[in-house]
Amino acid sequence: MRPETTFSDSNSTARPLLTIAIPTFNRAQDLIAALMVLEPQLVAYPQVEVLVSDNASADDTPQVLAAAQERFAAQGIRLEIQRHAENIGSDANFVSCYHRARGRFFWLCGDDDLIVPGGLAQLMPHLQDAEGKPSDVDLVYATSYGFREDYQRERQVDPFGRRFHTLRNPRDVSMVVNIMFTFISGMVVNKERLESLPHEDPAAFIGTNLVQLSWALPLLLHHRRSIVLWERPVAARQGNANGYSLGRVFGEHLAGNVTRLLPGRPDLSDPILNFTLRRWFPSILLDVRSAGNETLKLDEAHAALQQTFGNNSRYWIFTYPALTWPLPLAKLYTRVTAMLSKLIYMAHLPGFWRKQT
Template identity: 40%
Template structure:
C-alpha cells in the first residue's frame, strides 16, 4: 500500500500547462509548434487543451500534434460553456503540483519550460509570476530582455507580490500557482466568478493572501500577443469586478485589496484608456468610464490624478498628461527597483541554473 502511494506521488507532474482555446486554430498551432520540442520528452509536465467547441480547424490542429507524438490530454466541450467555465474546468482537471493556465495566442519561448522547471525546483513556492513581453508579429525578433540580466527573485508574502505586479495578477499566461496551496486554503467556490471575466482570481487570490514565499521571474519567457482581445469592458472588469472579487477572495487581507486597486488605477488604466481613445489597443466594449468608476473610486486620489484627466481632457491634452504620468510612474518604479537591486542583490537569482541562458536561447531560435 505504501509503495502504491509512493509510486502515485512520484508519477505526479510537477507542472500542468492548461490551454483553454476557442476558434484560434492558427495561434494554437504556433503555440504547440513552440511547445513540441519542449514537452515531447518531458514527463514532469502535463499538457491539457480544453477546446470550447471551436467551429474552426482546432480539432484537426490538436490531432496533428497528437499524431506527431506530443503528449497531451484533449478535452473538447460539446457546447461553448464560456471562457470562465472553461478556465475552471482546466484547473479542476489539472494533476500537477503547479498549475499554469496559458493563453492560446501567447508563446512560451524555446527553452522556457526547462527554465521554469529549474526555478520551481529550487524551493516550494506559492505563486510564480513570469515576466512577459509584448509582440505583434514575430515573437522571436520582438523579444526583449531584462536590462540587469536578472533571472528571478524570491518575494516574501502576497502584499509584496501584488505591489510589484498589480493587475498583472489577472493575466493568465503570467501566473503559476501551487495547486496544493489552494486546496489547503480557505476559499469561496470558484463557480461564483462565472461571468466576471476573472475566474482565474478564484484560485490565485486565496493563495496570494496566505502566501509566504513567492517567485518573481524576471527573465522574459512568455511572449504575449498584443491587440488580440475584444468584447469586454475595461471598467466593468478591472474597475467594478476586480475590486469586488478581490474583497471576496482575499479574505481579511484588506492591505492586499488596497494595493491591487491602487496599482491598477495608477499603472493599468492610463495605458488602457489612451489605447482605447487612440484606437491602437484591443477592441473594447463602449463604456461610460466615469459613470462606472467614480462611484467606486471617488475617494481615491489615484482615480482623480491618473484616470479622470485621461478620460475627460481633449485628446491632445490627454496625450500630454499621459506622457507626464508615464514619466512619473517610471521614476516611482525605477528608484525602489534600483535600491532593491543594490541592497538586496543577494536575493536575486542570476544565470546559475543548468539550462540554456537567455542569449543562448536567442541563438537557438534566431533565423
Template identity: 30%
Template sequence: MSCLTIAIPTFQRAKYLDICLASLEKNMPQTIQDDIEVLVIDNNSQDNTAEIIKKHQISMNIRYIRNKENIGPDENFKKCITKATSQYVWIFGDDDVFFPTTLENIIDILKSKETIGLIHLRAKNFYDDADILDYHVQTFSCIHMASKENFVAKIHTNITFISANIVNKEILLKTINLKDIPNNNLGQMYWNIICILKSDLNIFVTNEAFGARQFNSGSYNLCEVFGKNFIDMLYFINLKYPISSFIEIYIKRLLMFYLPANIVRIRNGLSKVECKGCFKILYTKYKFRIYFWIFTVPAMILPKKIALFIVKQIEIILKKKNS
C-alpha cells in the same frame, strides 16, 4: 508523474492554437517531457481545432478534452485546474507562445524549491510573429518575495493574466471550492491571490519568459472590468480572507496609472478594448478618492495627443526605474 501541467483553454482559434502548440513542441526538450503534462480543453469549437490537435499529437503527448457544449471561459478555466494531474498548473493562452529555455528554467525552479504558492512570469508583448522569432530567454532571474503586499503590488493587474501565473493546485483546492468563485472573467484572480496568501514562498521572474500576442482579446469594457468588477472581486475575496491591504494597493495603482494609461490608449485608437460610460462607472466607485480626480479624470478630458505624450513619458520613467 509530471510536476507541471500546461493547460491551454481554447475556443474557435485554431490558427493561433497551431502556432502556440508549435512553439511548445519546439521549446520542450526531451529531457523534461516526463515532467510536463500538456492539456488542451476545447470549449466546443466548430473550426478545425481538432485537426490541429491531431497534427501535434503525432510528435507531442497531448491530452485533448472537448466540451460537449460551450461552458463559457470562466468554467473552462476552472476545468483546466480540475483536470490537471500535476501539482503546479500553468493555464496558457491559446494565442500566446513559448520561448526557448523557459520550460527548463521553470522545471528547475519547481524541482529545487520548497512548496511555492505562485510563480509570476513577465511577458514580452508582440504584434506580429516576426517580432519574436529570434527571442531567447537566458537563465531566469528570480525574486523570492516574503512580503505578500510587495508581491501583489509588483504583479498588480497582471494577477488576472492567465499566461503570466503558475499556481499550486494542491494549495488552491485545499483552500477553496472553485464552484464558489463568480463567473465574471476574473475567477483566475481569485485563485491566484489565494495561492499567494497561503504560501510563504512566491516567485517573481524578472525575465520576459513568454510571448503575449497583443490586440487579440475579445472586446470588453475597461472601466467595467478593471474599474468595477476587479475591485468588487477583491472585496468578495476579503469576505473570507483578509486582504484589505491588497485592496488599497490595487485602488491606488489603478487610479494613478493603469486606468489613465489605458483610457488614453483607447482614446487614441491604440486598443480594441471599449471604454463606454467610463466616467459614470468610475465616479460611482471613486468620487471620494483624490487619485481619481488628479490622475484618472485628466486622462478622459485632456486633448488625446497631449495625454498620450504624458503617458509615454511616464512609461519611460517607470521602465528606467524597474530596469
C-alpha cells in the same frame, strides 16, 4: 457542463509536477503557433502535462489538436484534449481547465500567447528541489512582453539584467505583480497547496471575467514564498482583447474580487488596485482610444470606474484624464504621470532593481 469528448495520450496515474492548460476557441492558427513553440521545450520535462480545452470551436481546431496529439505522443509528451459540446463561455472554460488539471502546479496560458524558447527551462528549477520533490513555492510570476507579428523579432529582455527574485513578503508580491494577477498566462500557482487551504471554488467567480484571481489570490493571502521570473518567458499577443466592458470588468469586478479574496488585507489589495489606477488604466485607455476599439465599451467606462473608484484620488489624477481629455493632451499628460508612477513604484521596492545574487 461535461465535455463532449476527452482524450489522453498517457496511461500514467502519477501526478504530474506541472499542468500547462490552454483554453481555446476558434483560434486554430494561434494555437498552432503556441503548440509549436512549446513542443520542443516539453521533451526535456516528462513531468509536465499539457491540457487543451476546446470551447466548441467551429474552425480547424479539432484537426490541429489531433495532429498535435500524434506528434506529442511520438515524443513521449503528455497531451490531453477536452472538447466541450457547446461554448460554455471563457470563464467556465478556464475553470474547467483548473478542475481537470492534475499537476501539482497549474499554469493557465492563453491560446494566443507563447511560452518562448527557454521559458520552461526558466520555470522548472523553481518547482522542485534538488531531490526532485515539489518545492514550497506558492506563486511564480512569469513576466511578459507584447508582440504583434513576430515574437522573436519583437523580443524584449529585462533592462536590468535580472533573472529571478525570491519573495517572502506577500506585500512585495502584491506590489510587483499588481494588475498582472489578471493576466492568465503570467501566473503559475501551487494547486496542491491551494487544495489544502480554505478557498472558494473558482466556479463561484464565473461571470466576472476574472476567475483566474480565484486560484492566485488565496495563495497570496496564505503566502510562504514566491518567485518572479524577470527574463520574460511569455510573449503576449497584442490586439486580441474584445467583447467585454473594460470599465466594469476592471472596475467593479476587479475591486470586488480582490477585496473578496483578500478579506481584511488592504496591505495586499491596495497595491493591486492603486497601481491599476496609477499606471495600467492610463496606458490601456490611451491604447484603446488610439486604436478606436469600440468592443471594450469605453463609452461606459467613466460611469463604471467612477462608481467603484470615485473616492480614490488616483482615479482623478491618473485615470480620468487618460479617459476623457482630448487625445493629444491626454497622451502628453500621461507621459508625465507615468514617470511619477514609476518613481513611486521604485521607491516602494528599492531592492528590485538589481540582480539577485
